[in-house]
Amino acid sequence: MDKGRLEAFSDGVLAIILTIMVLELKVPHGDSWQVLLPQWPVFVSYVLSFIYVGIYWNNHHHFLHAAEKINGRVLWANLHLLFWLSLMPVTTGWMGENHFAQLPVAVYGFVLLMCAIVWQPFQRCLIKANGGDSSLLAQAVGGDWKGRVAVAMYLCGILLAFVAPWVSCVLYATVAAIWFIPDRRIESRIMK
Numbered sequence: 001m002d003k004g005r006l007e008a009f010s011d012g013v014l015a016i017i018l019t020i021m022v023l024e025l026k027v028p029h030g031d032s033w034q035v036l037l038p039q040w041p042v043f044v045s046y047v048l049s050f051i052y053v054g055i056y057w058n059n060h061h062h063f064l065h066a067a068e069k070i071n072g073r074v075l076w077a078n079l080h081l082l083f084w085l086s087l088m089p090v091t092t093g094w095m096g097e098n099h100f101a102q103l104p105v106a107v108y109g110f111v112l113l114m115c116a117i118v119w120q121p122f123q124r125c126l127i128k129a130n131g132g133d134s135s136l137l138a139q140a141v142g143g144d145w146k147g148r149v150a151v152a153m154y155l156c157g158i159l160l161a162f163v164a165p166w167v168s169c170v171l172y173a174t175v176a177a178i179w180f181i182p183d184r185r186i187e188s189r190i191m192k
Contacts, residue, residue: 007064017088021092063137077121091111102165113155
């Protein structure tokens with residue numbers, strides 16, 4: 001199968017997700033700094049989610065660039081990932097509009113958790129379609145410590161949201177920072 005269509009479709013979905021999120025930002029009425037202050041939770045939520053979608057887009061791009069083949073399993077795993085990513089605008093808006101209240105922060109964390117969890121089958125299907133455990137892609141991924149740490153931190157964030165939502169937000173931002181730092185595993189082994 002041609003991976004170009006998968007890349008184009010995924011890029012389109014991710015672009016729509018980002019567009020929906022930015023359209024949720026309301027234009028302030030007035031021309032002073034004071035009119036911006038009530039918007040800070042919505043803006044902070046947007047920035048965090050924009051970074052997350054960007055991280056997934058970047059990793060998705062690297063994986064598909066490194067892959068030579070895709071199959072039906074890869075297509076379905078990709079669609080599953082896009083489903084969970086498509087919920088980002090809803091949870092982003094809910095969390096921001098409610099000033100980081102407990103339940104919206106927990107649900108936001110749940111969507112982040114599901115994105116991280118479903119990334120694993122996408123990754124495995126792509127590796128299997130491209131030679132399995134002995135492939136360069138599998139060797140580049142290695143033990144995927146970042147993925148395991150992210151899942152653990154999301155779980156902690158979800159539970160802590162009901163006690164201290166701000167701690168959850170710090171955990172979510174920390175995971176984003178861990179992934180934001182460029183990961184050279186694929187570039188160093190495959191994209192020479």
